[in-house]
Every structure is written in C-alpha cells, then in structure tokens.
Amino acid sequence: QKEVEQNSGPLSVPEGAIASLNCTYSDRGSQSFFWYRQYSGKSPELIMSIYSNGDKEDGRFTAQLNKASQYVSLLIRDSQPSDSATYLCAVNPLTGTASKLTFGTGTRLQVTL
Amino acid sequence: DGGITQSPKYLFRKEGQNVTLSCEQNLNHDAMYWYRQDPGQGLRLIYYSQIVNDFQKGDIAEGYSVSREKKESFPLTVTSAQKNPTAFYLCASREEGRYSPLHFGNGTRLTVT
Numbered sequence: 001q002k003e004v005e006q007n008s009g010p011l012s013v014p015e016g017a018i019a020s021l022n023c024t025y026s027d028r029g030s031q032s033f034f035w036y037r038q039y040s041g042k043s044p045e046l047i048m049s050i051y052s053n054g055d056k057e058d059g060r061f062t063a064q065l066n067k068a069s070q071y072v073s074l075l076i077r078d079s080q081p082s083d084s085a086t087y088l089c090a091v092n093p094l095t096g097t098a099s100k101l102t103f104g105t106g107t108r109l110q111v112t113l
Numbered sequence: 114d115g116g117i118t119q120s121p122k123y124l125f126r127k128e129g130q131n132v133t134l135s136c137e138q139n140l141n142h143d144a145m146y147w148y149r150q151d152p153g154q155g156l157r158l159i160y161y162s163q164i165v166n167d168f169q170k171g172d173i174a175e176g177y178s179v180s181r182e183k184k185e186s187f188p189l190t191v192t193s194a195q196k197n198p199t200a201f202y203l204c205a206s207r208e209e210g211r212y213s214p215l216h217f218g219n220g221t222r223l224t225v226t
Binding site: 008031032034041042043044045046049051088090092100101103104105106 | 153154155156158161171203211212213214215216217218219220222
C-alpha cells in the first residue's frame, strides 16, 4: 500500500462547478497535511495546509481532514479554467524524521468551458 | 523578495558526464531538500539536509551527491552512475517542525542524451 494515495484522474468538471479532490494516507499518526497545485512544467505551489479534523476554508478552497478515516480532501468552489492543474497531496508522517513529507502522485484537474 | 533560486532552468548533458544543479535560498530555513519528478510518479526524495555540514539520503539517493557547506546553498550533483538522470529536479526548503510546509524553487529540467 502506498503511503499517500490519490486518484490520478483526469478529473473533469465544468466551469463554475465544485471540484472535489481526495487523498488517503497510511500512517495513522500523521499530523500535518498540505495541498499543492502544480501547473504543467512548473514547480508545486502551496495552496492549503490543515492540521486538525474538520474543514479549513481559504477563498474558493476548502480543505477537509478526517484522521479517523485517514483521508484529506480539497474542494474548489466555482472552478475556473485557471484551476486546471495537477494537485498534489503531501503528508507529514509520524514515523521517521519529522523533516520528510511524503507526496501522492497527484490528481490532474481539467476545468472545461 | 525571499525565495529559492534554482539554476539553470534547462540543462543538457551527454551521458557519462557529471552535472551540478544549483540551489540557493534566502528564507533562512534550516532544512533543504532535493526531489526528482518523473511523469506519473510524483515527487521522490533524493537527499535532504537539516543543518549545515549534515545531510541524509532520501528514497532514491543512488547516483547523486550533495553538499551543505552554507545554510543558503544545497547543490546537487548528478553523477554518471545515475542510470536514468533525465528528469525535472526540484529544490525545496522549510522551517523545522511538523507543521511547516515545503517551499519550492522553480526547478531544473535536466536532459541527458
């Protein structure tokens, strides 16, 4: 089982709709979770971080964390064509050094006109 | 502006040659990282350093070497022993602590023929 799993997609949503991206992780003791957006050919940029169970909202983005079920999700409201990118989930596991984030392989999102 | 500078953006080398990728940060972060990204495989950790003059192997260190003589600099050498060196290389840094995100440079795309 991979440490961090994401559906590779592509996930296709129409402009204005809600995009829902999911991520599961294997280390039950993981304490911090991050979502990065990566445009083709560019480096990842941080869009959300979450540490506690529940929802965290920032503009059109909402991160949701459920530690009991070991999943974290990202909702993008009012999706725009500029949201089309690959979204990477990163987890800071409890095991091993605190310095190592583990990344999923990413979900490619396509927002259609 | 604070950030991470990677150079060059594109690098072309012949097989059998060593090549060094530069990474400089002015964020005053203690920890620095090198990741490799191949299509469909997400980010894989090559080496990381939590303090000057100390570094640890990541998941795919074979064929690579690093140094950390200054807090601001963490160069990566891709040696001729690396069997498949063509990839997108990302340097990152973060503050110490489980809740700190990674900040990425713009990446270096290495092509070896």
